[in-house]
Amino acid sequence: MPHVSNDRTTKRKAALIGVLSAGVALGTAELVSAATGPNSSPVTAVGSSAIDLAPVWLKDFAISTFGNYDKPVLLGGILVALVVFAAVAGIVAVRRFAVGAVMIGLLGAVGALAALTRPSASPLDALPSLAAILAGAAALHLLLGGGSSADSPDGSPSRRKFLITGTGAAVYAALGASVGRILQQRAGDVAESRAAIKLPAPVSPAAARPNGHSFPIPGLTSFETPNRDFYRVDTALVIPEITAEEWTLRIHGMVDRPVELTFADLMAKPLIERDITLCCVSNEVGGPYASTARWLGFPLAQLLREAGVQAGANQLVGTDHAGMTIGTPLDVVLDGRESLLAIGMNGEPLLPTNGFPVRQLVPGLFGYTSATKWLVDLELTTFDKYDAYWTERQWDPIGTVLTASRIDVPKPFAQVPAGPVTVAGVAWAQHRGIGAVQFRVDGGEWQSTQLSTEVSPDTWRQWRASVQLDKGLHRFEVRAADGRGDWQPEERTRPFPRGATGWHSVAVTVT
Numbered sequence: 001m002p003h004v005s006n007d008r009t010t011k012r013k014a015a016l017i018g019v020l021s022a023g024v025a026l027g028t029a030e031l032v033s034a035a036t037g038p039n040s041s042p043v044t045a046v047g048s049s050a051i052d053l054a055p056v057w058l059k060d061f062a063i064s065t066f067g068n069y070d071k072p073v074l075l076g077g078i079l080v081a082l083v084v085f086a087a088v089a090g091i092v093a094v095r096r097f098a099v100g101a102v103m104i105g106l107l108g109a110v111g112a113l114a115a116l117t118r119p120s121a122s123p124l125d126a127l128p129s130l131a132a133i134l135a136g137a138a139a140l141h142l143l144l145g146g147g148s149s150a151d152s153p154d155g156s157p158s159r160r161k162f163l164i165t166g167t168g169a170a171v172y173a174a175l176g177a178s179v180g181r182i183l184q185q186r187a188g189d190v191a192e193s194r195a196a197i198k199l200p201a202p203v204s205p206a207a208a209r210p211n212g213h214s215f216p217i218p219g220l221t222s223f224e225t226p227n228r229d230f231y232r233v234d235t236a237l238v239i240p241e242i243t244a245e246e247w248t249l250r251i252h253g254m255v256d257r258p259v260e261l262t263f264a265d266l267m268a269k270p271l272i273e274r275d276i277t278l279c280c281v282s283n284e285v286g287g288p289y290a291s292t293a294r295w296l297g298f299p300l301a302q303l304l305r306e307a308g309v310q311a312g313a314n315q316l317v318g319t320d321h322a323g324m325t326i327g328t329p330l331d332v333v334l335d336g337r338e339s340l341l342a343i344g345m346n347g348e349p350l351l352p353t354n355g356f357p358v359r360q361l362v363p364g365l366f367g368y369t370s371a372t373k374w375l376v377d378l379e380l381t382t383f384d385k386y387d388a389y390w391t392e393r394q395w396d397p398i399g400t401v402l403t404a405s406r407i408d409v410p411k412p413f414a415q416v417p418a419g420p421v422t423v424a425g426v427a428w429a430q431h432r433g434i435g436a437v438q439f440r441v442d443g444g445e446w447q448s449t450q451l452s453t454e455v456s457p458d459t460w461r462q463w464r465a466s467v468q469l470d471k472g473l474h475r476f477e478v479r480a481a482d483g484r485g486d487w488q489p490e491e492r493t494r495p496f497p498r499g500a501t502g503w504h505s506v507a508v509t510v511t
């Protein structure tokens with residue numbers, strides 16, 4: 001065999017050895033994480049840290065490009081980077097084992113650092129990464145044929161031996177990773193806990209939805225969002241898992257009487273039920289991150305008053321089960337609107353993705369300043385003393401919902417037959433309510449639309465209109481006024497730092 005080709009084979013094999021060693025390291029890490037918890041897995045920890053460190057433009061891009069797949073895409077990206085780095089480490093290790101081993105060690109060190117700096121970290125969270133370094137270095141040594149005298153002169157192991165150890169490493173890596181991941185998930189416990197909950201009837205049910213609150217138009221967003229379709233936005237790479245039985249809520253800080261509450265305590269309280277629309281500050285104009293549910297919960301303001309809010313407190317900081325924080329302006333919570341500690345949505349316990357077992361909701365504030373999921377701790381404090389997660393990242397600390405409107409029908413670039421064309425959508429301005437929605441065609445005069453009957457100022461409203469159009473390309477635009485008569489501004493802005501503005505538009509072809 002010519003020397004060049006031999007060299008290339010060796011390189012390829014060395015790269016494979018690097019990747020296999022990294023695989024053994026990862027498999028080991030996932031197995032150990034079964035004992036130390038999902039957040040200590042180096043892959044998860046690095047992913048979570050990447051989410052926390054990512055600049056605003058990158059997060060915006062990920063949310064708008066990948067939507068609910070932003071997290072799988074991130075994990076995929078991390079794995080690809082890992083494979084490339086490990087391949088190089090393998091190639092380097094053939095010539096200088098120590099340097100290759102140090103490279104594997106570096107990967108582990110990054111994992112350990114990420115795990116140790118997570119908000120709810122304990123020193124034990126470094127264990128999976130440390131075990132990974134040892135296992136990875138041992139695998140590298142073994143796969144390179146270390147200690148064996150049967151090696152060929154170029155330092156590569158004999159073919160048969162490599163086939164056996166290599167296959168063994170691959171199998172171990174795959175098994176370790178999958179078994180480890182399965183053991184890490186306590187999803188079974190949470191599902192069981194959730195299934196066992198019998199939600200109590202509210203003492204104050206939601207008002208019956210009036211006739212005309214919803215138009216029967218195909219393709220139009222339904223008034224109530226089915227739970228399976230409720231949007232999801234959060235920083236959690238693994239869903240925080242806490243059963244209702246384990247759950248407690250501590251209310252402390254600037255209060256006269258600190259409170260500690262169990263789930264049973266909460267269920268035994270007189271609960272209320274309300275229709276509330278929730279939306280995300282990261283929603284682009286026309287975007288999908290808004291949903292409406294019938295929530296069951298206890299009035300948050302009442303609970304805080306029972307604890308005795310002290311003068312001077314102006315921020316309510318909620319912490320989730322994983323240590324993530326959301327800061328809510330306290331005056332908004334206490335101004336008479338019906339903020340909730342919610343345990344049910346649309347007649348079911350919260351879904352794990354939407355905050356099981358308990359989340360906060362404040363109608364009129366974007367989710368990032370009000371809707372803490374997996375809530376376990378409420379501290380009364382001041383904005384001067386504490387910056388919550390998104391405030392630290394320069395988002396507006398108040399997070400008042402901006403008036404928004406969207407065209408759902410027709411879909412962008414639809415072909416619609418000539419004749420009367422139905423145009424319809426939804427508009428929201430929680431707590432101020434929607435006062436009017438107008439639309440226009442091809443930049444012409446604004447025309448009024450018919451609004452669905454208002455259910456509550458805290459929920460969205462549907463709108464519809466009908467137009468007669470000539471054949472050809474047409475552009476629809478929509479704008480809404482809130483209950484105070486303030487129209488959405490035309491100027492298009494990005495979501496950062498207080499929500500996107502501008503009119504949604506859709507182009508269609510009339511045939």
Ligand SMILES: Nc1nc2c(c(=O)[nH]1)N[C@H]1C(S)=C(S)[C@@H](COP(=O)(O)O)O[C@H]1N2
Nearest residue numbers: 231232233234235280320367368371372373
């Ligand atoms: N614990 C926790 N709560 C959270 C978040 C989060 O990242 N972690 N994201 C917030 C944001 S930005 C929004 S828009 C809403 C979304 O709630 P949903 O996923 O139930 O729709 O949850 C809020 N609550």
Ligand SMILES: [Mo]
Nearest residue numbers: 280281367368
């Ligand atoms: Mo959000």
